[in-house]
Amino acid sequence: MAHYARWIEFLGGDLRQVGLVMGFGASLGLVLRPWIAQWMNRLGARTMWAIGYGVFAAAALSNLFLYELTPLIFVCRSGIVLGAAIVFTSGLTYVSQIAPDNRRAEAIGILGVGGFLGMLVGPFLGDLFLGSSDRQHRDFVWFFAIAAIANLIPAGILVFIRPPVRSKAVVSIRLSEFAANVRQHWPGTILLVDLAFGVCMCGPFIFVASFIDRQPLQISGYSVIGVFFWFYAGPAIAIRVFGRQLPQRWGTAKVLIAGGGLMSLGMFAFAVVGSENPWLIVLPALLAGAGHSLMFHTMTALTLETFPLEIRGTGSTLALMMLDLGTICGAPLLGLIGEQYGFATLFATIGATCFTATAVYWLSLIRSTKTGGSAAS
Structure with a gap:
């Protein structure tokens, strides 16, 4: 979906x-996340995880009914x-329920390696169909069909993972219950970082494809967006795997702060990339990818x-709601900034926010x- 801007x-x-x-x-993911959390607390993270994959696949295929830019695209997107929201929240909740508390960050980090593996493959695979400037509707048919299939496969694999031990109590699905839990267990200023991370994700996952097309960036024999995500996700995987115990050794907060610094530098580094030096795109990719690998988990x-x-789903949902809010507020504003003042200013705004x-x-x-x-006070 890094190609969706195209x-x-x-x-x-x-x-x-x-x-x-x-x-x-x-915005739909943001509005529905509280109910997603409550249904997750009731049905279990594994069941909701599979539902999320199904929603994503159906929504991807719904784009094939579009032939011009109409309000229907808002529904499709x-x-x-929403499907991604269910998948991410369910995966985070599942891992947080089966991992010991002192290794929670490590477990979430290793789960995220799967996401980085997807970044290595997905953008490059999409570029096989969309890399040419002369794109046809049939190219996007392949694009969305493969995205749907790629999400239905793991939905089937979920039946082989063990369900976490859950409370036998029936959990309310009322929104008031979600609000009460959030108020009682308010995590504090970390939510501001969650919000900023949502703004940061606008860079690689919304605007980088347009940045590559408009510069334009071309590397003979290579997919530029593929190169970007190879250098974004490849080193990030190594950091997650070999540095999986950094939160235990250094402290979770220190690792987060280091990641925020790297992410900021990565966004500022887009300013040095241009059509005359397209290979320099690996610099923001390396910095931002390293920041991502240290920040999210x-x-x-x-x-x-x-x-x-027993209400870990509420915590996961709150974190991702703030991430959604960062994207909702950030993407339109950043698009306006980019159109008026250029990509360097767009990415610098993201870096300053982070x-x-x-x-x-x-x-x-x-x-x-x-x-x-505590920081939550």
Whole structure:
């Protein structure tokens, strides 16, 4: 789905429409996440995980009914984001329920290796059909069909993983229950980092394809977006695997702060990339990928820290709701900035947002340490 901006532009949209569609698409996931959490607490993470894959596949195929840019694209994109929301929340909840508390960040990090493997394969595979500037509707048919199939396969594999031990109590699916749990177990300023991370994801997963097309960036014999995600995800996998115990050794918060710094630098590094030096795209890819590999699992573990096991789905959902909110607010604004002032300013805005959020969290951590409290206070 890193190529989805190309689909919007193929249907007649510009960078502003890309931002609007992507931002609005995330809103359905945001609105429905509280109910997703409650249903997850009731049905179990494994069941909801499979449902999420099915929703994603159906939504991907629904795009094939579009032949021009109409309001229906908001529905199609929203379904994709909703399916992804269910998958991510379910996976995080499942892992947090089976892992010991002192290794939660490590477990979430290893789960995320699967996502990075998808980044190594998916954008390159999509570029086999969409790499040419002369794109036809049939190219997108293959694109969405393969995306749907790629999500139905793991849905079947889920039957082979063991279900986590869950409370026998019947969990309410009322929204008021979700709100009460969030209020009681409020995790604090870490939510600002969750929000900023959602803004950061607009860079590689929304705007980088348009950036490559408009520069334009061309490397003879190579897919530029494939190269970007190879260098984004490849080293990130190595960091996750070989550095999986960093949260235990250094402390989860310190790893998060280091990741926020690298992510910020990665976004600023897009300024040095141009058509005359396309290979330099590996620099923001390496920095941002390393930042991603250090940030996501640590910020999620820190958000979950205040939530007890039986409502861990609520904590996962809250973290991802803030991520969604970052995308909803960030994508349209960034699209407008990019159209008016260029990509360097667009990516610099993302970098400044990430740096600010990380700095605020760091300062709150220092203050809470001095007062003997916690960052969630």
